[in-house]
Amino acid sequence: MTARTLLPALGLLAAWTLACAAPARGASPRIGSKKFTESVILGEIVTHLSRHAGDRPVHRKEVGGTRVLWNALLSGEIDAYPEYTGTITQELLSGEKLTTGGQIPPALGRMGLRMSRSLGFNNTYAIGMKEETARRLGIRTISDLRSHPALRLFLTNEFMDRKDGWPSLRERYRLPHPTVRGLDHDLAYRALEADQIQATDLYSTDAEILQHKLRVLQDDLKHFPAYHAVLLYRADLERRAPASVRAMTSLEGRITEDDMIRMNAQAKVERIPEEAVAVRFLAEKMGVQSKAEVETAWGRFLRHTQEHLLLVAISLGAAVLAALPLGILAAKQPAAGQAILAAVGIVQTIPSLALLVFMIPVLGIGGPPAVVALFLYSLLPIVRNTYTGLTDNPVEVRESSEALGLPPA
Structure with a gap:
């Protein structure tokens, strides 16, 4: 397929993808x-x-x-x-x-x-305990923890570092617990279930509150923001x-x-x-009768596969059209080649999330920013491989080509 026929095809693919990815x-x-x-x-x-x-x-x-x-x-x-x-x-x-x-x-x-x-x-931060443990010790509020300095508190690493987390909570409530350690959120729930720890931080609407039968302690001094x-x-x-x-x-x-x-x-x-x-x-x-249109796993797989193939086809096709000339130019013009290779290399180091955050205000959400991001990340390997293929040919191959009368690359 030539560039003349490829460009209209890519345009049609782009229009189809954007229509599927974003409603009018x-x-x-x-x-x-x-x-x-x-x-x-x-x-x-x-x-x-x-x-x-x-x-x-x-x-x-x-x-x-x-x-x-x-x-x-x-x-x-x-x-x-x-x-x-x-x-x-x-x-x-x-x-x-x-x-x-x-x-x-x-x-x-x-x-x-x-x-x-x-x-x-x-849905704010809270401190939770197993209902059975809290009832046995008579603990209903965070202030009640002061009377139980031997309790083992393991808190999530994020909560340990937050301004409104453990340091300020301990100061506000004058909690006497000497050793409080950081722990992964899921591991903390498992440790609570196994009675290896007695209290941890959580979000006040976590599903695990019901699953593990936890008591959310009342924030009686109103420490956590709403x-x-x-x-x-x-x-x-x-x-x-x-x-x-x-x-x-x-x-x-x-x-x-x-x-x-x-x-x-x-x-x-x-x-x-x-x-x-x-x-x-x-x-x-609320007495509102509605119908859930739940998508099957197979239907979801097919839909995502179609979306991914379209996004890749558009972005990769455009990247080939742009990167091949850049790779040839880099091989022909060493001075320009340095700048081209440096530019596409720098683009490759930009985190995808940061790139999307910058593009969304301009391109919106859905297909367009994804296509642009995939296009940019495709440039480096194509430009680099084109450049390498043209500059690293063995001397014997070049001499044979010249002997056959082939034009210089």
């Missing part, structure tokens, strides 16, 4: 969720509420982390996603120096965004999809911590699909 901008509304179970469940609940209101929502599941979702919301790639007040004040709007939750809506309003009231639960679950959405969604906004905000105050723990446990422990968990909650708690 006119679709209403586009719901995002982060790459963890609780966020996906909340995204599914919001999506089904919007559909029940008569709109045609699209749920973009597990788009990425906090910063990726935030940038997508600001750029208009998504219309809404679930977030936490602590994350908003401590990370997203940290430069605003917000001290109260009431300051968040005006700050968001200046960016063209809106925030719902709390969905009803607070991480109330809320919905962030674009202000113009009130005009484009008012029924969806009313449906989404009807979720305010409807999800308790026990509800969220139970839903997380259904998804993580019982392996029930997040969409089915969301549909069950809506039917039981």
Whole structure:
């Protein structure tokens, strides 16, 4: 296939991929969720509420982390996603120096965004113990730990290093425990179950609270910041999809911590699909009847395979068209070759996550940034191999070529 015929084919592939990867901008509304179970469940609940209101929502599941979702919301790639007040004040709007939750809506309003009231639960850090151990020792609050200095506390490494983690918790509550060690989150739960430790840190809506029958100790001195679950959405969604906004905000105050723990446990422990968990909650708690369209494992495999093949075909085809001339130029012009090889080498060292974070505000989410990233990472091996193939030919091969009358490479 020549370059003249390859370019139109690549263009058609690109158009097909982008159409599959991202719904049209006119679709209403586009719901995002982060790459963890609780966020996906909340995204599914919001999506089904919007559909029940008569709109045609699209749920973009597990788009990425906090910063990726935030940038997508600001750029208009998504219309809404679930977030936490602590994350908003401590990370997203940290430069605003917000001290109260009431300051968040005006700050968001200046960016063209809106925030719902709390969905009803607070997913913050907490200290947990086995219910049986806590009941036997009479421990209900974190302050009660002062009376039991011999208890073995193992905390996650992240919690040990956080400003609002162990150092400040120990100082605030004057906890006397002399030796507190760091431990992996999953290992800490197993150690609790085996009575090898007596307390650890956790998130207040973790599925493991129900699974391991843990008691969440009351933060009686209000040490941990509030991480109330809320919905962030674009202000113009009130005009484009008012029924969806009313449906989404009807979720305010409807999800308790026990509800969220139970839903997380259904998804993580019982392996029930997040969409089915969301549909069950809506039917039981809000009287909303909806249908879960659960994708089979085989269907998911085929869909992802198609997406990957298309992305690779587009990015690799474009990389070949760009990198082959660059490799030839690098071999023909040593001065230019140094710059070309250095440039494609530097691109190769950029972490993929950092590259995507920079591209999403410009290209949005979905297919386009993935194609560009794959294209950039494909340049180095093609340029390098082309350059090496042209410059490292053995002398005997060159002499034979000249003897046969072949033109110089």
